[in-house]
Amino acid sequence: MRIIIHADLDSFYASLEEQRKDEIKGKPIVICMFSGRSQDSGAVATANYKARALGIKAGMPIVFAKRRANSDTVFLPADLEYYRSESAKIMEVFESYADSFQQVSIDEAYLDVSSCDSLDGAEQKANEIKEEIRKEFGMTCSIGIAPNKLVAKMASRFRKPDGLTIVEEKDVKGFLASLAVDKLHGVGGKTVEALAALGIKAVSELAECTLEKLERTLGKNKARLLKDKALGIDDSPVTGQVAKQMSRIGTLKDDTKDFSAIYEKIDQLSREMHKKIVKNKTYFRTVSIIIIASDLEAFTRGKTIEKTNKLEDVLDSAKELLKDFLDEHDVMVRRAGIRVSNLVYENGAEKTAERKEGLQRFLK
């Protein structure tokens, strides 16, 4: 029987700032991504639980958060570089407890701990992890333990912050049934609406709905995926991840349709991204530009070229793509970005999505 841990660092960015700045300890903390175009333009990246109690949450415009704040509330700009380096240290700790390990984001990971043999053993391990993270990094994490990644993730979310939730195999169905569909990983606003139209609000209703009925509005694939989720079915392994793309995006000082103004931004972002390309010894085959219009409509335009790692190839491709895009579209541009994908690594092992899937099918 598999035993999977999902570990999630609690309001990670805010916890890191609280840890390194004595003067803000115990206060509501809001970590902000400022776009730079006006004083408070931007969005909230995360807020600690004291700030959440005021109704402030991730994704909210900063000006809105400021209206909800009290005089104690601290607003800080995100220091992503610092967060990434601290994350790397914590992930090493997580990994040291696992038979196999999978980092899923800057503050989350799956640990296969099947060698614990019993849930009691896994629980003990989880408590050791929590203790070490508290001691070494001064923060809490929430942990879920379950027979697979899907349920472990839901379990870690069940009690936060500083939670530990264990879902035994025999309890999976009951655990999921108690939740609303939007608590399922991968079910957001659009899917909630689609399901509501079918009269489905609870995970239990989704689990009981026939595949045929779901397929009619959601399509075959999504229907099966959703139903599996509702039933707690997930055989996906805990495996190391390879990056599949790399991107940088930024907000322009003012909305514009001027080629030079937009290209200047893309040039700057490309140079930053290229540093990471060099550092990671990454090659790429596809270059894309990302354009967000003033009404927030998103566009991407890409082209695939010979395997390369050169900044020049990024810039030349981006220039061509941007020219073509502006010829076709008469839009005011708010944000612009650059992306490389179809990544190839130095050892020659290609890691496109297709190949990886093929490999996983083979391994099954």
Place this chain on the structure above:
DNA sequence: AATGATACTCGGC
């Protein structure tokens, strides 16, 4: 039929 390229949507953090 399989594979790849492209443009796009959805969702998480």
Place this chain on the structure above:
DNA sequence: TTACGGCCGAGTATCATT
């Protein structure tokens, strides 16, 4: 009432090539 970041990955549809 409006307000609005910077990433990442999964997945879909469609068309072209082999």
